[in-house]
Amino acid sequence: MTKNRFNLRNVAMIIACLAATMFFAACEETDEPNNGYESEFTIPDDGKVPSTVVPDEIRTLFERIMPLHSGKTPPNIKGEYFANSKILTGSNYPPDEIGKSYLNQYIAFTKGADGKIHYDAEEHRFDVPVSDDSSEDVTVYLVGAGNKFTAYFVATGQTYDIYNKESTIISGTLTENGIQDFHLAFVMLEKGADPANRLVPVNTYRIFKENDGLAARYDWLADRENRNAIINAADEAWTNANTNTAYIFLADGSYTQYTFDNNKWLLNGNGSYKINGKSLTLNAVSHPFSINGNSLKITVSGTEYTYTKTKPFSIGFEIDEELILPEGQAWVQNDITLSGYIFKSDGTYSYHWGSNWTPTSSGTWSAKGNTLTIIQTGISPYRYTYSVSGGKLTMTNPFGDVYVYNQMSVPN
Secondary structure (H helix, E strand, O other): OOOOOOOOOOHHHHHHHHHOOOOOEEOOOOOOOOOOOHHHOEOOOOOOOOOOOOOHHHHHHHHHHOOOOOOEEOOOOOEEEEEOOEEEEEEOOOOOOOOOEOOEEEEEEEEOOOOOEEEEEEEEEOOEEEEEEEOOOOOOEEEEEEEEEEEEEEEEEEEOOEEEEEEEEEEEEEEOOEEEEEEEEEEEEEEOOOOOOOOOOOOOEEEEEEOOOEEEEOOOHHHHHHHHHHOOOOOOEEEEOOOOEEEEEOOOOEEEEEEEEOOEEEEEEEEEEEEEOOEEEEOOEEEEEEEEOOEEEEEEOOEEEEEEEEOOOOEOOOOOHHHOOOOOEEEEEEOOOEEEEEEOOOOEEEEEEOOOOEEEEEEEEEEEOOEEEEEEOOOOOEEEEEEEEOOEEEEEOOOOOEEEEEEEEOOO
């Protein structure tokens, strides 16, 4: 199970994988029955969180910030939840900022094919999923009593090609409305050679909680299933032959609409989309929809339109001449390392990276209005808003991240 939770340059992604963990019960150990669900949970014989999960060296400091419940009669935590106000409340890694807010996270505890409880999670940025996690290849343990619980698991993986072993812990109190006093944490237990210190040190912990105290019950797994079904591959789209229109939905929460003209599919519009229950929102306007295999039905102003997943799908290219530079020049970003684009008049591009200006990807591109669409061969399209001014190309992705490239001679 590969994790990236300790990537110091992307703490948000780190938490995405973590928060997706588990929850369990605490309090004094009792002999009350588990109401028949105990076989679904992996409950340790002593009903405690072991030192292999929270090492003794940090346990005292850890428990001052986050409760570790115990007991062999935890509550039944199966369900779906939403943590929308996570903040960092504890860390023994000095650069961390206590009180800092982190991304919204959806979590779920469901019964897997093996009959045991598994978890799923998604972390969202601007209502767009940026990470997901699953416990299918690890054992999740649950301890607690009454309504209080602590859940934990240990995972090994590679981050930046560095071996690491990490534990994830979640504590809370199960209520009718969700998980009250919601806490989650992770601990770096082991790591391989790391001369550049790209991962945090062994025995580093980070602890988060819901600032409003509650990870509320929220049904989201069906929305994720529909979203995964609607996303298009690089060479496919949802097409309607009667209206000569087509949609491409991307994993980054954006969509592009096309019309068929002159034997080419030409860009007609774009924006953001969101799925919530039976509603598909396109640019803040909601439409009833359903999806079943290769059939997508969208109702607009009372009329239902059926789109069929078409493959292969070839886009007609509209070219912005300003992006095409003279021979020997490129759009270059010289930040940590050299990188940049060469856009060609035949609708193809190449992307280069590193001091040797090595080509690392290629594909096709098109531009209309302020929208630049880049399709890497074999990968779903990337869509940017862009502008060209004074020898500078500014590209902004759907998350608001801005990239600035300068018109320069191709590096030798």
